[in-house]
Amino acid sequence: MAFFFNRGRSRQPADVARSTKELLLRVQETPNLPKAEEDLAKQLSQMKVIVQGTQEVNTSPDQVHALVQATLQEDLLYDLSRTIHLLPFEARKDTQTIFSHILRFRPSNYAPDKDPPVISYIVHHRPEILVELCRGYSESQSAMPCGVILREALKFDVVAAVLLYDQSKEGEPAVRLSDLKPNLPQKGDGVFWSFFDWIDKSSFEVSADAFTTFREILTRHKNLVTAYLATNYDLFFGQFNDVLVQSDSYVTKRQSIKLLGEILLDRANYNVMMAYVESGDNLKLCMKLLRDDRKMVQYEGFHVFKVFVANPNKSVAVQRILINNRDRLLRFLPKFLEDRTDDDQFTDEKSFLVRQIELLPKEPVERSRPARETQSGVNTAVA
Template sequence: MAFFFRNKQSKFEIVKTAKDLLIRLRQPPQLAKTEDELCKLLSQMKVTLQGTHVYIEVDTTPEAVSALVNDMIKEDFIHILTCNIHLLRFEARKDSQTILSYALRFRPPGSTNEESPALAHVLDDRPETAIHLCRGYERKDSAMPCGAVLREILKNEHIAALVLYDESQGEDEPAIRVDDIQFEAPQSGNGVFWQFFDWINNAAFEASTDAFSTFRTLLTTHKPLVAHYLHVNFVMFFSKYNSLLIESMSYVTKRQSIKLLGEILLDRTNYVVMTHYVELPEHLKLTMKLLKDERKMVQYEGFHVFKVFVANPNKSEAVTRILTQNRDRLLRFLPSFLDDRQDDDQFLDEKSFLIRQIELLPAPATVATT
């Protein structure tokens, strides 16, 4: 239905006009007319990219989409839209999310490049775009659309590296380039990645949940990259993770964080990180507290972390001492632990295995006399 665009601007003038309107929207007063015009243009751009408009098929071609995306790159529109998405109305924010997602993954027909043109532009010329998508969590109106786009582009390992290693401060400071990353250098804790702990812990429920989803994607998608990052930044990462997430007052955050910790520790890629984590007595004490939490799902997720300490054949002296001192208490506690999970055969097998391992520990009195 080519008539959809009749009497409207050329598709290839839309980007520049929308860019100008976005810049104008930043400057008070914010006029309703400006917002109206911008909403219409964003809707047109979305239709060109998607090829649909309210259940109506619209004539569009890969060539038209490619030309529109190239125009977005030329005008730096992807970055400008990312920085200003919080100023838009609800429907325009939804349209912007669609525009950014489509543009960043669109490959022209026959392209053999690893990255889409728009994503290559972000990596080579505008890494700030990825960082600003993260900072979308600073505002409730931009958290959800920015988070959805960010998780899409985090499928690319270079984008994940940018988010992990960037330490730029503020909107106007250039972000790090992939070629400038020093993978062996410990982080300062001031970069955008470290702000996820605050966004997860302090944001409103929906934004917090979305931020955790992105955080989880970042930590589980590119495993060798993250394993090295956690090894280099072990102390700072787990200090924040334990104090801000595992001990969070939010039930959802606490439960999700314990579950993610168990996944990280049990992944073979993180073997070095796991062995370091389970040799520290303060981590064991924290985990044992989770077993006695009043909420059963916290207990259950805590169990999957606790089992890593017990099953470790090379326990540190400090961890062995704590387990031995608590041997009898654990042997009284574990048989009835979560005894309502009688249909969970894997859990029952793992619990039986842990009980046998704890039975093999020397009695506390024996340790005291040696």
Template sequence: MSFLFGRAKSRATADLPKQARDHISKLEGPNGASKSEELARVLSQMKVLLQGTQEADSSPEQIYQLVTGLIDEDLLHLLAVNLFRLPFEARKDTQVIFSYVFRFRPAAAAPKSDPIALSYVVCNRPQVLVELCRAYDHKESATPAGSVLRELLKNEAAAAIILYDDGDAPGSSSKGLNAIDRDRPQSGRGVFWRFFDWVDKSSFEVAADAFTTFRELLTRHKELVPRYLSVNFDLFFEKYNNVLVQSKSYVTKRQSIKLLGEILLDRSNYSVMIAYVDRGEHLKICMNLLRDDRKMVQYEGFHVFKVFVANPHKSLAVQKILIMNRGKLLSFLSHFLEDRTDDEQFIDEREFLIKQIRNLPATPVPPQR
């Protein structure tokens, strides 16, 4: 008789995604509250099925059936879109479901193959990733979605989907990974560009989570990101400098300057760094940071400023600014952050910059490259 119970369990597993889809479709209707509770119960059942219990381990066969059911019913997309509408515990359960589903590989799968749900999403349903990003529009969904996103961003293809989302424009990731044109400049209308406002204009909790995801996008993949930044250099750094580096929020300003320094000093971003420190207007922004009223902003700004000064092939524009302000800079730097007496590296770097500025030529010299 046990095979009968096995069939019953199989049918119950197959029904869960269909039930969830039905409840989601009625969340905004007159019975939305009751449907929300019913959906929460279904999601809780899914979580238990994926995790197992103390009494019984999860079944790989049932997990496979649930994962394929979630894909077939387009439930990954529906849950991402409606995450903010779910009750608190249901949002937590959904986070667990996403995490398990996007990691699941069938036993017969090749060891280095992508999980089936992740492979499906990046090739056929990239909107799932886009909607997880858009969860930052709502404080209710920001944290669970952010946690899922950062796990997904360990995969380069998932990161590419988010970076290259550009609506219906040619070369956008909206039609899947294989449709991406990595050499086509972005319009700035894709979901990645929304992060600038999520980081700068959201509540503290949402902004902090969005920045963590934003940083992950820009620092993890050492081939994907430098190419992206090179192709979209002007648009990216215009937004980065104007929205984040010059933000009115102290937290946003400080952490954005620190991240800028990390990006510029990463060896994989060498060509991006050279392009950035060639611009006189970028140096002016950086010099203003050194005069900020807040010492930690000054300190983070110093680590960007030193990239300009240490560059042996300074552009004419950068040389002109440094030479014109040589006297003021030497006087300013000699007393800059004097209280950091225990920071030997900072003191050495400050002295190095003073020496470099003092030894600049009387007039700009064309750089030799």
């Protein structure tokens, strides 16, 4: 009779976490077991209720805290990140919700200026969770839920640091936050570099979500990314230009050129911008974009091209290309996207570039660099 009296009692968070762990292992070892998948979905649904509550039942901070501790003790977040692609659709959505709430959770009287405890735990003790979430882009079923979880985690700079500097291969331990080597140039082996393939070679839905996460990594924590790009400049922009800017996918190409412009025009990336606009090869790539068949590719390419022309300290290589193409550019630019009659800023920028090209010397001139504090005007003028 005790069985019937206990049926209505809610189970303890530790029991739910333990049962979920056991069912995850069963599903992982033997996929497509309907009963195991159904039971697992029920456990995940119960976990979601604990962390999120319902319209009728509010969450209990003590219950949430107990569940967070249990998930860490069972290493449940790692198992979920590895097996999310095996879960039924609703279970994947519940997993996304559970992850997001747990990553944000702060116990009562927890210092508000500190990273949430689960974020701190992951970057110091279990960074493999982040790497496995990124590898979720390898499966169409897990790409979008993993992307949502990653972007929640990327609100914290320590997470972005791990993703940028991890160079582990599959089956190897990921880098801990305390072991990062930001001054050591990379070889392109880590999980961050896989984003180029996920963006360029995946289905449209997977590619779009991967690009959103990729952009978040590169734009949210500016000081971190500035240092990273400075150390890995050649490798990063080699990949970015070859794989993304010249992608066969229109959407990838357009988004990547726009992101390139954002990176270069960000004040935090001033030195990166100056390195990029010194390259004659980069200028040739941008001029090629101006002649693309798609108008939006031309438009986004223009916003990168203008950085080269507006720079008052052009390299000899850039000067030579602009001087050799001066007449063609002066004929081309006034008619370039001339149907954008309602875009006064674009029209003014074209006029400014025409004037800068007219003022180019007959031959390239070696120019000394001004002091760093006087260079910031370049970015202002271009922007």
